[in-house]
Amino acid sequence: MPTVLVNGEPTELATPLTVRQLLERLELQGRRVAIERNGDILPRSRYDDTRLAEGDRFEIIIAVGGG
Amino acid sequence: MNDPLIIAGKTYSSRLLVGTGKYKDFAETREAVDAAGAEIVTVAIRRTNIGQNPGEESLLDALPPSQYTLLPNTAGCYTAEDAVRTLRLARELLDGHTLVKLEVLGDPSNLYPNMPETLKAAETLVKEGFDVMVYCSDDPIQAKRLEEIGCVAVMPLASIIGSGMGLLNPWNLRLIIDNAKVPVLVDAGVGTASDAAIAMELGCDAVLMNSAIAHARQPVLMASAMKHAVLAGREAYLAGRMPRKLYSAEPSSPTSGMIAPARGG
Numbered sequence: 001m002p003t004v005l006v007n008g009e010p011t012e013l014a015t016p017l018t019v020r021q022l023l024e025r026l027e028l029q030g031r032r033v034a035i036e037r038n039g040d041i042l043p044r045s046r047y048d049d050t051r052l053a054e055g056d057r058f059e060i061i062i063a064v065g066g067g
Numbered sequence: 068m069n070d071p072l073i074i075a076g077k078t079y080s081s082r083l084l085v086g087t088g089k090y091k092d093f094a095e096t097r098e099a100v101d102a103a104g105a106e107i108v109t110v111a112i113r114r115t116n117i118g119q120n121p122g123e124e125s126l127l128d129a130l131p132p133s134q135y136t137l138l139p140n141t142a143g144c145y146t147a148e149d150a151v152r153t154l155r156l157a158r159e160l161l162d163g164h165t166l167v168k169l170e171v172l173g174d175p176s177n178l179y180p181n182m183p184e185t186l187k188a189a190e191t192l193v194k195e196g197f198d199v200m201v202y203c204s205d206d207p208i209q210a211k212r213l214e215e216i217g218c219v220a221v222m223p224l225a226s227i228i229g230s231g232m233g234l235l236n237p238w239n240l241r242l243i244i245d246n247a248k249v250p251v252l253v254d255a256g257v258g259t260a261s262d263a264a265i266a267m268e269l270g271c272d273a274v275l276m277n278s279a280i281a282h283a284r285q286p287v288l289m290a291s292a293m294k295h296a297v298l299a300g301r302e303a304y305l306a307g308r309m310p311r312k313l314y315s316a317e318p319s320s321p322t323s324g325m326i327a328p329a330r331g332g
Contacts, residue, residue, distance in 0.1 A: 007114040026117055032127055033115060034160035036152070041159050059114065061156050063126050065096060066111025066142050067086025067228070067277030 002054040013052060020047040026060070033060050070301065072273050074107075074250055075166060075198035075219040077136075081106045082267070083297045084138065084252065086277025090286065093129035099280055100130065102290035107136045109168055109275070111143070112153050112160070132161060138200065140168040145181065147171060147188035154192060167192070168222070168254075168275075170202035178228040178255075182209050186216065193217035202254050207242040214249050221247060222254035222275060225266060229278045231258030234265055244270040260289075260296035267300025268308070 003012045006026070013022075019042065023029050035042045036059040042050060071078040085105040090096040100108055108130055130137070139157030141150035154167045171188055173181030180203055192199050198219045203209055205223040213221050223243055226232035233256060234240065244251045250272035257263050257276045266274050274297055283289030 007117055009117060026115075028115065031115075031125065032160060034156045036156055039152075041155055043159065059156070060117075061112050061160065062115050063110040063137065063139065063157075063160060064113045065087040065090060065093075065126055066140055067088045067109055067275075 002052055002056070004052050004054075004056040004058060006058045007060055017052050018048055019050045019052065019058075022052060022058070023047065023060075028060065031062070033062055035060050068302070070305065072250065074200065077166075079106050079136075081294075081297075082273040082301055083263070083294055084109065084273055084275040085280060085290070085293075086275070087126060087130065088277050089281035093124055093126060095286060096126070097129045099286045099290040100135070102287045102294065103280065104294045105135075107138050107166075109138045109140050109277070112139055112141075112157050132164070136166065137161060137164065138166060138168045139164075141170050141188075143172070144170070145172050145184070147184045147191065150184075150188040151191050151195075154197060155195075158197070165196060166198045166200065166219075168200050168202065169218075180204050180224070182206070185209075186212060189213055189216045189218055200252070205236055205239040205243065207239065207246055210243045210251075211246055214247060218249065220250040220252055220272075222252040224255040225253045225262065226256030228255040230256055231279060231282070232256055233258050233262040234269075237265070237269055240266070240269055240271065257293075260292040263293050263296040264300035264303070267297055268303050270304055273297075 001013050003010055038057050071080060072082050081104045083103050083105050084107040085100055085103050086109045087096050141153045144150040144153055150169055150171050169188055171181045171184040173179050182204055189199055189201055193216055200220040200222055201213050201218045202222045210221045225234040252273045252275050253266040253271050254275040257279045263274045280286050280290045
């Protein structure tokens, strides 16, 4: 089963997942996030058809308070 | 008075832009933003905390993009590459929103801008279709260069970020203002209302601040003070101040018709 990096944390997956399913597993469904996969932006329209592969690096970001 | 601020072709009625950091909670953030009358608010882009407090309110629930113009920043970026990457993510996060605040820092102890990296990032971002408002040193040559690259606003510091030291070099700001064809905003260093008024009297198009409001004893009250200071400074600038006349006293009241004849008048 694949191990991926999510925001720098190694995450082991019991089953193959799509990005949409990864967000659900992380309880981020319905939240406004943006995702970078292996250094490239992953558009929201691609969450359903993008499958996680061994060694994938994900950055999942949100907006926070800042000046 | 109809005196709009125009940035990247869009019209704003408020000349006070505020940051959203350092407040005690989102409710206070929202209250301060509204007391400031700000339409443009800066936000930072950060990793989500995986597995922590799912369902917790997010900043964008308190400040919905439908009601405020969000200005994602690159705070904490020290290279052009990191800044560009951050803003590409921000554009995806905000559904293609292109107005951004670029800042590339050079030294964590004083957060002074790294201008070579800032220029590099600005070039890439402008090519990629971003509308770049750029935090910069108060160097008129660098500010002009950023304008030539295609930035939609230049934002020199008044003093270093979070210092509250006010306008340390108003003459440099004047040089930048006099040379610029894009809006000039003072970004960083404002400490209290008079600083904001002085920036506007100098001819700045707007002021951007965070700590001066968030670190005040009463942030919401200070937000209101800043709103009035920016308005007052802008009106004073438009009205045109009287000339300074050292050692040339001139009374405001009539010099004739005194109940007792004044000597010499």
